Amino acid sequence: MKSAVTISLVAEARGGPFVFWDGLEAGCAHAAALGFDAVEIFPPGPEALDPVAIRALLDRHGLGLAAVGTGAGWVKHKLRLTDPDPAVRQRAREFAGGVVAVAGALGAPAIIGSMQGRCDPGTSRGQVLGWLGEALQELAARAAVHGQALLFEPLNRYESDVFCRQLEAAQFLRDLAAPNLRVLCDLFHMNIEEKSLADTLRAVGDRVGHVHWADTNRHAVGFGHLEPAPVIAALREIGYTGYLSAEVLPLPDSVAAARQSLESFRQWTGRP
Ligand code: LER
Ligand code: MN
Numbered sequence: 001m002k003s004a005v006t007i008s009l010v011a012e013a014r015g016g017p018f019v020f021w022d023g024l025e026a027g028c029a030h031a032a033a034l035g036f037d038a039v040e041i042f043p044p045g046p047e048a049l050d051p052v053a054i055r056a057l058l059d060r061h062g063l064g065l066a067a068v069g070t071g072a073g074w075v076k077h078k079l080r081l082t083d084p085d086p087a088v089r090q091r092a093r094e095f096a097g098g099v100v101a102v103a104g105a106l107g108a109p110a111i112i113g114s115m116q117g118r119c120d121p122g123t124s125r126g127q128v129l130g131w132l133g134e135a136l137q138e139l140a141a142r143a144a145v146h147g148q149a150l151l152f153e154p155l156n157r158y159e160s161d162v163f164c165r166q167l168e169a170a171q172f173l174r175d176l177a178a179p180n181l182r183v184l185c186d187l188f189h190m191n192i193e194e195k196s197l198a199d200t201l202r203a204v205g206d207r208v209g210h211v212h213w214a215d216t217n218r219h220a221v222g223f224g225h226l227e228p229a230p231v232i233a234a235l236r237e238i239g240y241t242g243y244l245s246a247e248v249l250p251l252p253d254s255v256a257a258a259r260q261s262l263e264s265f266r267q268w269t270g271r272p
Helices: 024-034 051-061 086-105 125-145 166-175 187-193 197-207 228-237 254-269
Strands: 002-008 038-042 064-069 110-112 150-152 181-186 208-212 243-246
Touching: 002 024, 002 064, 002 254, 024 038, 024 051, 024 254, 038 243, 051 064, 064 086, 064 243, 086 110, 086 125, 110 125, 125 150, 125 166, 166 181, 166 197, 181 187, 181 197, 187 197, 187 208, 197 208, 197 228, 228 254, 243 254
Parallel strands: 002 038, 002 243, 038 064, 064 110, 110 150, 150 181, 181 208, 208 243
Antiparallel strands: none
């Protein structure tokens, strides 16, 4: 398994669970100095990411790119893949598709989290899942062009009611028959929704595509009451070799949260 740390470039998301906030240059410099393998970027949109410049920046710091988030589509532009308005759904697909393309050009997967939306009153769950399924199939096909996965992230009940539990999401993705669709398992959301984190990870199995390495209170792992040992054992059992990416509150400050995230990663994976 490999370590990663989040960098948000979205001013509107300030206060959210991202570690670094002061630009890509500064975030990459901190991540590399601390010893992370990679960064995960939350951009305001696809146009904010120049693949050539980002490749040069990552290479200069010896960092990988773990994933790129699409959440600004919702946070900044109020775009949802399941909006009842077809014009909004279309714009949402274009926005997410742009992020998938730029992430793919950089050799990374994109994440569909808050852009999944929620079931509005007056809209049936069947309709919402239909719209979501169509969008994920289209976006997965765009990711496949680059040989990348598309990561779907179940969110806890206070953020969405589309898929809050990992296994239900994994079954939905399996039925879509797009083999590069994977589940992003965020340990913070899982702590709220799952009976057992380890059993759930084992059940999702080879559909686990990415992990958000967060404690129960969304602080860095070790600052809450998560028991990492069974989580790591389950990930080993299913043969997971992807990222444990620190998507946590920048508390007590960004560098301290990053340092604790990496220390806990090293402690529990045994990686130097
Ligand atoms: C939101 O709670 C979250 O976990 C993010 O990774 C989704 O964009
Ligand atoms: Mn997350």
